[in-house]
Amino acid sequence: MENYLEIGQIVNTHGLRGDLKVMPWCDDPEIFDELAYVVIDGVEFDIEKSRMQKNMVLLKLEGIDHINDADKYRNKVLTIPREELGELPEGTYYICDLLGCSVETVDGKNLGKVCDIIKTGSNDVYVVEDDSKKQVLIPVIDEVVKSVDIEGKQIIIEPLKGLID
Structure with missing residues (x-):
């Protein structure tokens, strides 16, 4: 960090x-x-x-x-x-801390790294890019994002059906 x-x-x-x-x-x-x-x-x-x-x-x-x-x-x-900004509420993160985090499914499949975050109003969306520059959009909702480890730079997701197929 x-x-x-x-x-x-x-x-x-x-x-x-x-x-x-x-x-x-x-x-x-x-x-x-x-x-x-x-x-x-x-x-x-x-x-x-x-x-x-x-x-x-x-x-x-x-x-x-x-x-x-x-x-x-x-x-x-x-x-x-x-x-200077103090502690963030649980479950909220600075964008700069999320960028570069590795994203994996609960099954251990590596999807790439967070390269951008889109603010949609209702929820954020992680833009995840793999080594071949292919991008996948991950909605930041409880049903999908299972854990965020800022220190370890890792995000674990459980993709909804059709999200990454």
């Missing part, structure tokens, strides 16, 4: 006073309101102010006070130490 979690990317500046427009990479962008700081390229920046604007987060970081300063950070990724 990574010690830092990527929570968004700076996509543009906003205004002349150094505000940053951030595309959030988290389910709940309001998490930015609770954070005291973010890390960019290994450097901590205190958050002076954060607010939502449409699907973006506008951030004002300490020490970035002009559009020219802010422009240097365009396309940079924002991270935070994992411990």
